[in-house]
Amino acid sequence: MPRILLLVGTRKGCFLLEGDERRRDWSVRGPFCEGWPIFHAVHDPASGAIYAAAASEWHGAGVWRSVDLGESWELSSEGLGYSEEGPRLSKLSGLTVAHGRVFAGAEAPGVFESNDGGATWSLLSTLDDQPGRAAWNDPGNQPPGHLGLPAILAHPHERSRFWAVVQGIGIFETTDDGASWTPRNRGLRADWPVEDPEVGYCVHKLVMSPADPDRLYQQNHCGMHRSDDGGRSWNEITEGLPSDFGFAAAAHPHDRDTFYVIPLDPGHGRCMPDGRAAVWRTRDAGTSWQRLDRGLPQRDAHLGVLREGLATDELDSCGLYFGTSTGQVFASADEGESWSEIASYLPAISSVEVAVLD
Amino acid sequence: MAELHLPPTLPPLFRDLPRQLDIAATTVDEAIDRLDERWPGLRDRVCEPGPVLRPHINVYVDRERAGLDTTLETRSRVDIIAAISGG
Numbered sequence: 001m002p003r004i005l006l007l008v009g010t011r012k013g014c015f016l017l018e019g020d021e022r023r024r025d026w027s028v029r030g031p032f033c034e035g036w037p038i039f040h041a042v043h044d045p046a047s048g049a050i051y052a053a054a055a056s057e058w059h060g061a062g063v064w065r066s067v068d069l070g071e072s073w074e075l076s077s078e079g080l081g082y083s084e085e086g087p088r089l090s091k092l093s094g095l096t097v098a099h100g101r102v103f104a105g106a107e108a109p110g111v112f113e114s115n116d117g118g119a120t121w122s123l124l125s126t127l128d129d130q131p132g133r134a135a136w137n138d139p140g141n142q143p144p145g146h147l148g149l150p151a152i153l154a155h156p157h158e159r160s161r162f163w164a165v166v167q168g169i170g171i172f173e174t175t176d177d178g179a180s181w182t183p184r185n186r187g188l189r190a191d192w193p194v195e196d197p198e199v200g201y202c203v204h205k206l207v208m209s210p211a212d213p214d215r216l217y218q219q220n221h222c223g224m225h226r227s228d229d230g231g232r233s234w235n236e237i238t239e240g241l242p243s244d245f246g247f248a249a250a251a252h253p254h255d256r257d258t259f260y261v262i263p264l265d266p267g268h269g270r271c272m273p274d275g276r277a278a279v280w281r282t283r284d285a286g287t288s289w290q291r292l293d294r295g296l297p298q299r300d301a302h303l304g305v306l307r308e309g310l311a312t313d314e315l316d317s318c319g320l321y322f323g324t325s326t327g328q329v330f331a332s333a334d335e336g337e338s339w340s341e342i343a344s345y346l347p348a349i350s351s352v353e354v355a356v357l358d
Numbered sequence: 359m360a361e362l363h364l365p366p367t368l369p370p371l372f373r374d375l376p377r378q379l380d381i382a383a384t385t386v387d388e389a390i391d392r393l394d395e396r397w398p399g400l401r402d403r404v405c406e407p408g409p410v411l412r413p414h415i416n417v418y419v420d421r422e423r424a425g426l427d428t429t430l431e432t433r434s435r436v437d438i439i440a441a442i443s444g445g
Contacts, residue, residue, distance in 0.1 A: 034367070034370050034371065056367075057414050058365070058367055058403075058412065058414045058415060058440040058441070059371070059403040059404070059412065059440075060403060060406070060412060062402075075371055075399075076399070077399065077402050078398075078399060078402075081402075081407055082407070084407050084408065088407075
């Protein structure tokens with residue numbers, strides 16, 4: 001019977017929640033990583049390793065790794081930094097594991113890679129030739145959070161092809177392992193003046209359907225969007241949602257047309273609207289949306305969920321999990337139809353990822 | 359030998375790193391070099407490229423605020439402090 005491991009990154013360390021296939025009873029282990037703020041924790045199904053991107057107020061940024069499912073942890077920052085004359089690396093905000101490599105997205109914006117299981121790192125690209133690049137490192141030009149390059153999405157079959165998200169700037173695709181990049185923001189909307197139509201878009205979360213690598217979804221600062229051509233063009237699919245704003249989003253593991261999102265109030269609050277918690281699902285690629293709230297709190301629930309805070313597992317009846325900025329984790333074992341609260345008092349949650357263990 | 363005192367946040371990161379130890383060094387920067395030789399990666403936990411001390415790391419030599427270039431006497435006491443920050 002498979003075991004389900006949730007990797008929960010919080011402001012006070014990494015936590016691991018473990019349950020069985022029924023996904024009803026969960027145990028909590030942690031905090032790990034010496035209580036360092038964890039921006040994103042991921043599991044590598046090929047090696048079994050866990051990686052957690054961290055940045056300590058005192059001791060800087062690094063990636064923690066555990067090869068024994070959290071029993072022991074090691075920290076490395078060897079190679080994680082820019083040149084003496086370069087910008088300061090303040091944090092690592094996103095991790096991706098693909099094709100035997102680990103990628104880390106950094107602030108100031110850059111992509112780092114490790115080819116030895118997170119022991120050492122090297123700078124792969126800072127996307128230097130992109131429009132407006134000279135202004136990216138100026139904190140005055142950056143959105144709140146200062147995430148830099150928070151996400152790298154790898155192509156499942158093509159080793160040298162991946163997409164990088166630069167906060168407040170947009171998506172860039174490389175097909176030559178980072179040697180060159182192409183902006184992939186056509187069709188996106190910006191509610192502010194954009195000098196160059198190729199860039200200047202606020203992509204909160206970019207997701208690929210595991211069933212079709214050409215099918216991408218994104219929660220943007222300005223609406224939900226879908227691409228059917230690997231990001232070359234985008235179409236807005238916001239209609240039917242209560243808000244065009246949100247951070248977290250996740251794709252169904254088996255159905256390319258099913259996708260989940262957590263709309264939030266777009267103002268300063270950035271919580272679920274009206275204090276009523278809900279996840280929204282489309283089963284027709286964004287033509288229509290359903291509100292999923294059975295088992296979720298429906299009054300005085302001013303919950304926020306950040307961009308890495310929602311995840312799906314890969315079981316036949318897929319499970320969904322989300323973690324809140326106030327430390328609750330909610331889980332569904334029936335594709336979002338019903339929910340239960342499986343952890344209530346964790347520190348503020350930055351990320352939730354799922355590993356299915358044999 | 360200077361007497362070096364480390365913040366409690368550092369020993370959990372490095373095997374067998376004590377809170378207090380004696381170091382033969384003529385400057386704070388050199389003392390950090392000696393630590394990094396025995397515990398690789400330790401410099402990166404207290405210094406940024408430059409090198410400069412990390413923003414919330416303070417160093418005192420004989421109870422006076424110090425920098426990387428501050429010289430050490432034979433019996434200097436060096437305190438590396440993780441400043442009060444965060445919440």
